[in-house]
């Protein structure tokens with residue numbers, strides 16, 4: 001595929017990434033460590049749950065015909081607790097005290113809640129409410145039946161799924177392996193986090209912003225530090241990254257500067273480049289390549305650009321490697337609150353804050369100055385407004401597409417019932 005000097009369209013590049021990567025192999029993890037992972041096999045129920053009909057209330061297990069007319073006095077045969085087997089079948093005129101979750105005795109087909117009863121002397125009770133067949137009863141196999149496929153391969157292990165696995169008594173879960181991710185920043189101008197401040201240097205922000213983006217996916221990346229713009233040391237650092245990682249993230253050193261050696265060094269190390277430029281802003285010089293042992297993203301050095309490229313291309317790639325089916329972030333439609341100017345030949349991603357109007361519709365307001373070095377614009381953003389190629393600008397009131405970031409799904413608790 002050949003595209004003009006602006007580079008590949010965003011959607012074509014994403015398609016290329018998703019066609020190139022595929023889910024990693026399978027490993028077993030303990031259930032206690034499985035949250036966020038992706039199931040790699042179908043799982044069936046080996047028995048009915050509940051194994052027999054159980055009461056959903058504390059009360060009296062009855063024969064529905066005995067309580068067709070109330071109030072009625074019945075003889076109490078026994079008290080049945082959850083986890084205990086009933087001892088007596090119910091005959092006409094009898095009932096059993098029963099606890100929530102306890103199995104119904106033979107002959108019972110309904111339950112009257114304790115609130116609908118009045119205890120009389122001895123083993124007698126007066127029931128004030130009737131119960132039709134099945135009333136307050138959870139039938140055998142209500143949650144799952146023996147042989148049912150309860151969870152399918154590809155299922156994301158959210159907390160509810162972990163609960164289902166525990167119900168299935170799965171101690172070790174077969175899941176897709178997590179990608180190993182390594183992060184390398186490049187550039188002589190960069191200063192390590194723990195180095196003394198040098199006014200001529202630029203603190204290495206990208207390693208840590210990218211680290212946090214990777215961690216948010218449940219992956220602990222390897223930080224390879226800073227490689228200088230010097231071919232031998234750079235080659236050694238890149239070679240190490242390629243060796244240890246399924247996905248190597250390299251930031252900086254990809255544009256047309258005289259010291260931008262990253263591309264040629266990766267090529268010399270056997271990386272085949274799929275694309276090298278995207279028609280987007282920020283994030284124009286984005287490189288994606290593969291080698292025998294994995295994949296490499298060459299991210300733009302500008303901190304916002306590298307984070308935006310991560311959101312749009314690296315995150316879907318990592319989620320696909322993890323086995324997820326839903327790999328891309330959700331997009332919503334929003335109404336823009338302020339006019340903005342955008343690049344006419346590139347898809348522009350504007351950092352926005354989201355609120356909602358009284359009808360619950362999303363409203364988007366730019367976070368302020370949008371320079372690709374201004375990390376605060378990412379810090380404050382709930383989403384990335386996607387301004388299409390050709391627009392050149394958008395007016396207040398325009399309907400826009402917004403790619404939701406992590407924090408967009410939360411809201412302040414004291415606005416309960418409102419949409420902000």
Ligand SMILES: Nc1nc2c(c(=O)[nH]1)N[C@H]1C(S)=C(S)[C@@H](COP(=O)(O)OP(=O)(O)OC[C@H]3O[C@@H](n4cnc5c(N)ncnc54)[C@H](O)[C@@H]3O)O[C@H]1N2
Pocket residue numbers: 185186187189190202203204205206207251252253254255256257260283284285299300301302303305372
């Ligand atoms: N003649 C041209 N110059 C540039 C172009 C171009 O098309 N023609 N593109 C510009 C754009 S857009 C971007 S983005 C940058 C990308 O360049 P690189 O990926 O090679 O990145 P660097 O030049 O190394 O750095 C750019 C900028 O970002 C700072 N930086 C780099 N790494 C980090 C880090 N780890 N933490 C914080 N900040 C970092 C770096 O100091 C530079 O200021 O190229 C433009 N130039």
Ligand code: MOO
Pocket residue numbers: 280281282283284285300302305306372
């Ligand atoms: O592509 Mo650069 O990332 O616009 O700043």
